[in-house]
Amino acid sequence: MELTKIPAEKARLGRPQVLSDDERIAQILAAAGEVFKRIGYSGATMEKIAAEAGMSKRTLYQNFPDKLTLLSALLKCCDSNPLLQSLAEEDFSGPARDVLRRSLFEIAGHILAPSQTCLTRLAMVEAPTSPEMSRLFYENALGGVVAFFARRLRLMAERGMIRCEDPDRVADFLIGALIGHVHLRQLTNVQDPLPPACDEIVARIEALIALVAPAMQLAEA
Template identity: 40%
Template sequence: MKHPDMMKENDTEPTGKVPRRAGRPPVLSEDERRAALLEAAYEVFVREGYAGATVEAIAQQAGMSKRTLYRFFRDKKQLLHALVKAHQTDSPPSAPVPDPEAPIRQELRNLLVNVLTTLLEPRQVALLRLVISETPNASDVTEEYLKVNLTGLFGSLNSRFAQLREAGAIRTANPEETAGLMLSAALGPLLWKALTSEVGTDVPEARIAAQVDAVLQVFAPTLLPPGA
């Protein structure tokens, strides 16, 4: 090894690595370009708000030109619509398959915890905050969000409550109303906290579980058969 004082300016120690060649960036497919633009739109919308976001800023965030962006989206409103659809949550992705041997109270707990975990995912909360703020100017976007992100999710919960009622596992004259009341009671305080917290803040799993347990404690005496 050469003494540091004897090394010339261009001398380097051998590393065994092949120097990286400069070249063109990898060519993205059309789907990859579209996905990159949506990700850039999410970041700019969350950072600047819908009103403050510009097509130029979104294109720059994606490392693309405005011309490329306009090939996929005619304006930023269409971008927001596409972003809402890209975050569609028809059902909890990690919802467990119901175990016929499990206590009904445990199944209800699992159902509610999984729905809440999906709705309170940081990106979903950030998107909901954005949609709410733009309701006066873009009510159709709000309707789109409710349609693709909440209707299907609530529908899967309502359907399971109806099945449990038919099987005699729960006692309720209106399973959809009961499911909605329980979900609202569990979600309300947590969602309010999430919406007023810093963007990207996780709702702890333990906090979600504790809220669901508190709701079940209130509903269980009239909802569950004796001994359930």
């Protein structure tokens, strides 16, 4: 579901706009994302989110009982990125190197996307005062990425495509090596939220695959 929001100033003109349930949810989530980004999770209130969405608090509460539930829905929506979801597909084919290349490229695109970078910053800032929010973020975002990738590595090992005795640990190591300082650069460079150049990510993936190829017994082709 794409997060789109009808500007509040337009929503107030004329008769109230009739929204479908999906449109209303998308509008609320987009508004919550803006408020969380602007003033943080602890500073956000349901009233401020309702105002940003251009709707009443009553309508907001009918859909979400509190802001933690709202945040959870926002994280799950961001985590449903089509590229990331492809990691859950079991019907993948091709040489092991190509499967790894595609998987790692999708993972980098997801983690380093501006929207995900913004949420990561938010979780880091709010961790001391809102540990539950940070835990929820990790479980639904970064932790979920590792789990998706580990499952793929496990399937590849079962099919004889690679050697991988501990998929969970290998997935963690590979993702960490892939994003490394690039992720830190994204998190600290607030003025330039654009993701890294595609060439940079491709080069890092090729170097990483070359490094692990002997241990994972990847064919040279």
